[in-house]
Amino acid sequence: MADKSIVLVTGGNTGIGYETVKALYASFDAHVVLMGSRSLDRAHAAIEKLQSEVSQSQSEVVPIQIDIEDDTSIEKLNQEIESKYGRLDILVNNAGGSYDAVMSEKPTVAGIREAFDHSYSLNVTSTHVLTSTLIPLILKSSQPRILFVTSGLSSLDNCSNARLPTLAAPIPKGWPKPPVLSQIAYRSSKTGLNMLMLEWQRFLKVDGVKVFCISPGFLATNLAGIGAEKLRQMGAGDPSLGGALIKHVVEGKRDADAGKVINAQGVQPW
Template identity: 65%
Template structure:
């Protein structure tokens, strides 16, 4: 019997991360899924739910405590994983968040700085540190894949053409100061930066045969940004399970022909 494919995902206990774990756990293929979570209690609760829902799964889920904003947590997670596994086949950088609502009540220099710094620290810098730490385990795989979960809002071509998301308000009235209108600009900008980060990993890992992707899972009803899933559904958001199934397809190699690009379930997202 072939060894189980090993996938490590950050932020795996909730949202699209949870749906990705669910899709892999429910699939007929056997996987070892390392569910990264800031809270082991929350990870264990999520795993318990999945085990009860899919009692005949061929896969296993292992909770791993990871706070990607904490270097000591990342190092401890690396030591734990490497002590039990000689390699990882797929590394999924899913953990991320939007902090734009910090600017809802006031656009002061401190709130602007906080929203932007938090967005970049988590979505870009911490993702880079985490990836850099775990790359040795990925390079030990015979079929390595590196995934970065980005956003449809990261497309510069889409923004330039005016095809913004339904949750992004149109231009405010002339004059200054402008009233707060949803634009998700700090989050969007951090995901544009994440796409560049992905491209540099493509450059670095091309000699090693690693297939690198940025994944645009689509407009889904998650808790991202604090708007609430029900509110997002009113704007037409799909179910998070759609994103989880798509990411699982990439893990299984179904989009290997599009490696090095931003991929969505409908094709390749323009830069």
């Protein structure tokens, strides 16, 4: 076990999380990949699929239950990793969600509050709680890394310059404004996640922990409930691109960019 890095990927049974686990499992480097999932049944099904897609591996994938919005689940996870492995080398904070559709379903103040509260609870607060809980195990690693999966939508520069098609449409005068696919609650929470990464980098630099935000790009996942196929029609890339990027960071190929938001092209503007 000492020669294999212990990697936890939250939300690892689907989307970019699954592709990250798959990329690590297919890697020439040896890992013990903990596939975090709210449901162990879904994790087992995902691992069965993974092993049918990757026939040979130096690594192992272990299902592990984690709901990052449940403190009891977080503490149970912490105890399980400590008892089985004694340390955690890399934490990939991938679990997240988009709840902006609630504001279309409930075009009221209550809808706004629900969408924002859930977005921040999952994408920021719960991610911070999980990271805080696991820090003692991470500090036992000889090459510790923490990754936060963010978004191109988190960039103030990208959004203020209307580089995103959904933000370039003209806005009519008056109120109420017509609904747009602006993902404002999701975007805001991911911008908050970037700040969270920056603070963890400040906290842990003296301990030798490398901290990153990863911006995988516009990929065809089911994150916003739009559907992978429709996103592909809109130009989204394959989720495996995100998995490959995260694998590179996990395996130390982007260490020079620690403390930044990085994407496949380089450093994402803030």
